[in-house]
Amino acid sequence: xxxxxxxxxxxxxxxxxxxxxxxxxxxxxxxxxxxxxxxxxxxxxxxxxxxxxxxxxxxxxxxxxxxxxxxxxxxxxxxxxxxxxxxxxxxxxxxxxxxxxxxxxxxxxxxxxxxxxxxxxxxxxxxxxxxxxxxxxxxxxxxxxxxxxxxxxxxxxxxxxxxxxxxxxxxxxxxxxxxxxxxxxxxxxxxxxxxxxxxxxxxxxxxxxxxxxxxxxxxxxxxxxxxxxxxxxxxxxxxxxxxxxxxxxxxxxxxxxxxxxxxxxxxxxxxxxxxxxxxxxxxxxx
Amino acid sequence: xxxxxxxxxxxxxxxxxxxxxxxxxxxxxxxxxxxxxxxxxxxxxxxxxxxxxxxxxxxxxxxxxxxxxxxxxxxxxxxxxxxxxxxxxxxxxxxxxxxxxxxxxxxxxxxxxxxxxxxxxxxxxxxxxxxxxxxxxxxxxxxxxxxxxxxxxxxxxxxxxxxxxxxxxxxxxxxxxxxxxxxxxxxxxxxxxxxxxxxxxxxxxxxxxxxxxxxxxxxxxxxxxxxxxxxxxxxxxxxxxxxxxxxxxxxxxxxxxxxxxxxxxxxxxxxxxxxxxxxxxxxxxxxxxxxxxxxxxxxxxxxxxxxxxxxxxxxxxxxxxxxxxxxxxxxxxxxxxxxxxxxxxxxxxx
Numbered sequence: 001x002x003x004x005x006x007x008x009x010x011x012x013x014x015x016x017x018x019x020x021x022x023x024x025x026x027x028x029x030x031x032x033x034x035x036x037x038x039x040x041x042x043x044x045x046x047x048x049x050x051x052x053x054x055x056x057x058x059x060x061x062x063x064x065x066x067x068x069x070x071x072x073x074x075x076x077x078x079x080x081x082x083x084x085x086x087x088x089x090x091x092x093x094x095x096x097x098x099x100x101x102x103x104x105x106x107x108x109x110x111x112x113x114x115x116x117x118x119x120x121x122x123x124x125x126x127x128x129x130x131x132x133x134x135x136x137x138x139x140x141x142x143x144x145x146x147x148x149x150x151x152x153x154x155x156x157x158x159x160x161x162x163x164x165x166x167x168x169x170x171x172x173x174x175x176x177x178x179x180x181x182x183x184x185x186x187x188x189x190x191x192x193x194x195x196x197x198x199x200x201x202x203x204x205x206x207x208x209x210x211x212x213x214x215x216x217x218x219x220x221x222x223x224x225x226x227x228x229x230x231x232x233x234x235x236x237x238x239x240x241x242x243x244x245x246x247x248x249x250x251x252x253x254x255x256x257x258x259x260x261x262x263x264x265x266x267x268x269x270x271x272x273x274x275x276x277x278x279x280x281x282x283x284x285x286x
Numbered sequence: 287x288x289x290x291x292x293x294x295x296x297x298x299x300x301x302x303x304x305x306x307x308x309x310x311x312x313x314x315x316x317x318x319x320x321x322x323x324x325x326x327x328x329x330x331x332x333x334x335x336x337x338x339x340x341x342x343x344x345x346x347x348x349x350x351x352x353x354x355x356x357x358x359x360x361x362x363x364x365x366x367x368x369x370x371x372x373x374x375x376x377x378x379x380x381x382x383x384x385x386x387x388x389x390x391x392x393x394x395x396x397x398x399x400x401x402x403x404x405x406x407x408x409x410x411x412x413x414x415x416x417x418x419x420x421x422x423x424x425x426x427x428x429x430x431x432x433x434x435x436x437x438x439x440x441x442x443x444x445x446x447x448x449x450x451x452x453x454x455x456x457x458x459x460x461x462x463x464x465x466x467x468x469x470x471x472x473x474x475x476x477x478x479x480x481x482x483x484x485x486x487x488x489x490x491x492x493x494x495x496x497x498x499x500x501x502x503x504x505x506x507x508x509x510x511x512x513x514x515x516x517x518x519x520x521x522x523x524x525x526x527x528x529x530x531x532x533x534x535x536x537x538x539x540x541x542x543x544x545x546x547x548x549x550x551x552x553x554x555x556x557x558x559x560x561x562x563x564x565x566x567x568x569x570x571x572x573x574x575x576x577x578x579x580x581x582x583x584x585x586x587x588x589x590x591x592x593x594x595x596x597x598x599x600x601x602x603x604x605x606x607x608x609x610x611x612x613x614x615x616x617x618x619x620x621x622x623x624x625x626x627x628x629x630x631x632x633x634x635x636x
Contacts, residue, residue, distance in 0.1 A: 066632050066635065069635070070635070127507075131511055131513060132511065132512050132513055133511055133512065149496075151496075151497075151513060152496050152497040230500070231504070235456075235495070235496075235497055235498050235634060236634065236635050236636070237635075238631075238634070238635045246631055248360045249358070249359060249360045250359075250627050250631075251624070251627055251628065252359070252360065252363050252385060252389055254363070254364075254367075
């Protein structure tokens, strides 16, 4: 018995016990199969079998200007949110990564704090802030200007979504930036590069993997946003998740809703594939 | 040898525990033999229903009531499709009732389920039992219109006379009734809707509708915080604002009355108790108490015996209010529900 437990050396390979046994992925695989893969297949089946067998739901989607417009609007909104969170998140992550441990940790804690508040609560908070009785309106009135119309606009939805997804961006960027060797910046300086030049030529290219990972995460997450655009966005800005909700809740059209969901999924997967082709999927988590 | 036996018994223990854990739900079922699952609107609705309908029902029959909220029409459809029932009974508005009966989602009514003696003429619509009415009314902020706000939908549409941001519900079946009345259609000639005319009328007001509400707390928040000056909302939630001293005025003229009907999810194994519950819930005195708490209008005429005139005045089905109102006609709206909903969605985003 005892002999069997001793790790055996296989010539030319690593120790057999060092390789994790395949059985370890079984719980996760089982969970995903039962709660993700099977439902997904059911959705796929619904999309081609209701109301009748065939690709009618997909044909309808791509033949409808309205549905195409919703999809394009969703992609555009996701892109805007990604750019905004990159612009806001990059300097923050940069300061957190390059400053001392105390300030860096403090900044990251503040960013992570907003993770602990639910999306819905944060949406309502924005309602208060942007509302007619909110601080912005009060400031405008104090300055003698009419209170601006902020709520129920594309701006409000973009702002709130950027705020919600900022932590994803900052934490991903921070992880990438922490891997950048500070010595390279000092080397640039010693070779006569001014800070801006050193940043553009040395730091920025090295932080590129973080930018790509963070942007992909934010972009794909914002594709599926439902509550925020619904509650504080402009009534004419229907997003694809809201469209799916309506197809089910109001039209009871399970076939069309399934098709729309699959088109959204396919869009996200296509983006992941492009990303993986150029940057490697596993880098997101590094 | 002894080691093997130990391992076996350990395994046996695990097996026993697993079997026990798996059997737990059955044990629980056995103890509370009879349960009815009711889909509720949550909030004040559920409080009133619990006090006046659920608890007395359990006391009278021993059947426990568990609630699921919020009311989800899609869930009703999903349950019938999958055969897995999360709730047995729910309430539907007129338009949902129409769609549910088109999609064959509700259990058919016959006299064996609720005896005619417990009902009244017109109690059953499309297999739903009419329970209580709520009105979609004009509500405005008093300080914005000190000389009185709009008294009809035509005035609600009149942005020159009554300027200010407005809000309506994201709900085609009700909004089109407002739009047609605003365009001068006689309340008596509303159904079925003239969709082209309705949408033309909606075009005129679109840019002044800042937001379309979808949940009743949202409608309250919008007018309470002054995000909008005028709103089309439910009399029940508007009356709550009055009770909270929010300076709003309620206009019952041209109210669009929708009726909540009890329905049983088709195919549920607990249908018998579900019908029993409905019969219990529409009994005059109980319905009166339930309706009074949230200013619903009871549909059972017998209920009014148990209500004071002062309470009745706040209800949408009070004779004075009803005379000025229109009641949504489920049967006449049925054929156009689908087109209407799709067209409305597109119109909103255009």
